Amino acid sequence: MRDFKCPHCGQLSAFELSKCNGCMQPLIFDPENMAMIGAESALECVNRNIIGCNWCAVSTTSYCMSCSLTHVIPATQNPRNVALWKRVEEAKRRLIYDLRRLRVPIAFAGGFRLAFEILSDEHGPVLTGHESGLITLNLAEADDVQREIRRVSFREPYRTLLGHFRHEIGHFYWNALIHEAGFRAPFRLVFGDETENYQAALAYYYARQDWSCDPASHISMYATSHPWEDWAETFAHFLHIVSTLDSLAGLPLSLDARGTHTLNDPYLESDFGALLELWTPLALTINRLNRSLGLADAYPFDISPAVEGKLHLVHMAITAFRNRQGNAHTTPMMC
Ligand SMILES: [Zn+2]
Ligand SMILES: [Zn+2]
Ligand SMILES: [Zn+2]
Incomplete structure (x- = not known):
């Protein structure tokens, strides 16, 4: 950005x-x-x-486009809840911004629309997830200590609020971009058979003893749990990539003509190869800079050829969807 x-x-x-x-x-x-x-x-x-x-x-309500999508908020009598909710909404506004830039809708014909509930687990467990357009986020994910405990216990290299939102939104768009768009055959070829029992697959994943993961086939360990989770993880990474490249565009760097063209609008770049060509050295650079500052890698992932194929399918599905919608709705570029 x-x-x-x-x-x-x-x-x-x-x-x-x-x-x-x-x-x-x-x-x-x-x-x-x-x-x-x-x-x-x-x-x-x-x-x-x-x-x-x-x-x-927005004109019809006293809330903004992003806040109006949050249907349930945590109890605001508790000042800690308010402080954490603030962080959640900040990350969520970045997500809504991503979707505006991608020119994908947040509501579909037939009533399928995006909504959020931000729940505190003070009174019982809250599972972060997506169900029929509703994204639920456990407020504890906004607490740095709580999130880090989860990250370490799940052996994840990366866990952020924005990452959660970019993952869950991948589930939201699967229907429109894949299921209803004639992309099921290529989806199964690249990600696997999504008709595999989802609940059973997740139960198996959480009960497993073997924590090894082949980075050549999946972007993350969680992506191995089910083809839908692989899609959501890959979708999140696609957003990480275009959003970070967009931030790069505002920095004083010298690039060749192709790179300059790609950075004109990474969200709408039609050449997937050009996106990755810029992303690979950038990811390496931010990781090395972080290490020099004594920090962990900013992007602790490898994009293998198999993962590249999955990202390419996400890119194709978004581009095809946008082309079907036509370019009648245009979003002005920012300064
Ligand atoms: Zn607002
Ligand atoms: Zn998921
Ligand atoms: Zn000013």
Whole structure:
């Protein structure tokens, strides 16, 4: 994601900022026009004063496009819940931004639409997951200590709020991009047979004793549990890649003409090979930079030829879907 111009002084501001660091004027993000606007141009989301949401309210409600998708929030009498919910919504706004850039809808004919519930596990276990358009997130995932405990106990190299959202949204789009789009045969060829009993596969995965995973065939260990989880994991990685390349586009780097063209809009790049050609050295670079700072790798994954094939199918399915929808709905580029 690139920075956005302050409408008052022109200084570049990060996506999350509610106030310009240059002129100190309030900033509101308008997801319809993908731009920062001034407080005089729009109403603020009602959650701005509660959790620092910096998006504008949509005309039909006092909530913004992102907050209005959250149907259940944790109990706000508990200040810790509010602090964690703030982090959740911040990650979720990045996800909604990704979807706007990909030009994929959040609601489909027939009533299938995206919604979220953010639940605290104070009163019982909460499973993060997706069911018929509803994404449930355990609030504890916003607690750094709790999330790190889970990450280590599940032996995962990477666990973030944004990663959760980008995974669950992959489940949300499977139906439209694969099932209803005539992509089932290639899906099964690349990811395997999704009719395999899902609940049984997950139970088997969590009960397993053998924790080894062949990185040549799957992007993560969890991706081995079932073809649907493999798809969701791969979909998340596709979003990691295009979003990070988009951030790269705003940095002062010299690139050849093809690279410059790809970075013009990685979300809409039609050449999958060009995306990976830029991503591979970038992933290596950010990992090496992190190591120099004493940090763990930012992208602790290998993209094997098999995983590359899966990512390519995600790219094809999104592109084909967008082409079917036509280009009538266009999203303006940001500055
Ligand atoms: Zn400013
Ligand atoms: Zn909001
Ligand atoms: Zn999943």
